[in-house]
Amino acid sequence: MEQTASNRLAAVFAAIRQAVEAEKTHLSELDGPIGDADHGTTMALGFRAVDRTLSASRDASPSVIFAQAAAAFLDAVGASTGPLYATGFRRAAQRLEGRVEFGPEEQVLTLEGIAAGIAERGKAQRGDKTMLDVWLPAAEAARAAFVRKQPLWPAVTETAERAAEATGSMVASRGRAARLGERSLGHLDPGAVSAALILRAMAGILSPTA
Template sequence: MSEKAARCLGSMFQRISIAINAEKDRLSELDGAIGDADHGITMSLGFMAVNAELTKLDAAQALPSEIFAVAASAFLDAVGASTGPLYATAFRRASQALKADESLSPASQAMIVDEMRAGIQQRGKGQRGDKTMLDAWIPAAEAAIEARARSLEVAGMWSAILDAAETGADSTSSMVAARGRAARLGQRSLGHIDPGAASAVIILRAMKDTFVNDGAAAHP
C-alpha cells in the first residue's frame, strides 16, 4: 500500500511542477504588478527541484511522510526567497502529520491540505485578508475539514476545496496588501490578484487531479 501511496504523491508533485511551469509567465506577470515579477520562475524552480530529488527515492520503500519531507528540503534548498520557507514548512507539517496515517485516505488528504495551510500560516504569520497565498489556502483547508465532517466522497471533497481556493484567490483583487513586498504599495495593490494565491490554486488543482484520478489506488 505504501508503494502505491508514494507513487501517488510522486505523481502529484510531477503534476504540480508541470502545471506551475505552464503558468509561470502568468504568475510572474501577476507578481510584476505588485512584487518582483519572479514568482512564477521561483515556484517553477522549487517544484523542479522537488521532482529531481524524488526521482532518487525508491517508491517501493518510501512512505508518504518521507515524500513530503524530501519535498520540504528540496524546495527550501532551491528557493531562498520568502516562498521557500513557507512551502518548506507546509510540506514539513504534512510530513509530520502523515506519520500517524500513511494511508492517503480521504481523511488523510483533508489533513494534508489543513497541515499545509497551518505550516504556511505558522511561518508567514499571516491571516485571511492580508492579500497573500493564505487567502486561497485558508478557505481550501476549511472546505477540506467541512467536507470530511460531512463525509463527502473524494471527488466532492476536492471540488469543494478547489472552489473555495479559487474564490479566495479571486477575492484578493479587491484587497489592499498587508504583508510582503506588495504591502509597500498600499492602495496601489488594489485591483491585482495576489500571485501567491494564484499559484496556490494551481497547486491545489494538481492535487485534486491526482487524488481524484489516482488516489483511489493509493488507499484501501
C-alpha cells in the same frame, strides 16, 4: 494494481510541477505590478527540485515524502516563498507521521498542515492578501467535506478559485506587496493564484473522478 502512497504522491508533485511550468510566465506577470516579477520562475524552480528528488524516492511514507519535498523546495528557493512552502510541507509531514496510506483523511491533514505552516512562517492571517487566503479556506473546505462524507476535491478547488479571485479586492498587508498599500488593490495576489493552481493539479491526481 493500486498505486502505493509513495507513487501517488510522486504523481501529485509531478502534476504540480507541470502545472506551474505551464503558467510560470503568467504568474510572473501577475507579480510584476506588486512584487519582483519572479513568482512563476521561483515556483517552477522549487517544484522542479521537488519532482527531481521524489522521482528517486521509493516506497517512502507520506510523512517522509513531504519532509523530502520541504528540503528540496527550500534548497532550490532560499528566499521568500521557499521557507513558506518548506514550513507548510514540514507541518504536513508531522501530521502524517505514522500514516501509510494517502486517502481522504490524509489529504485533509495535508492541506491543514500546509495552511498551518504557511501561517506560522509568514505570520499572516486571512485577508492579508497572501497565498494563505487560498490555503486556509481550501483546508477548511476539505475538512468540512470530509466530515459530511462528501468528495473533497470539488469543494477544495471551487473554494480555492473563489479565494484567489477575491484577493483582487484586498489591500496587501504582508509581503512585498504591502509596501504599495492601496495601490495593491485591484491586483490578484500571485501567491494565491499559484496556490489555486497547485490545488487544481492535486485534484487532477487525487479526485476519484480524475
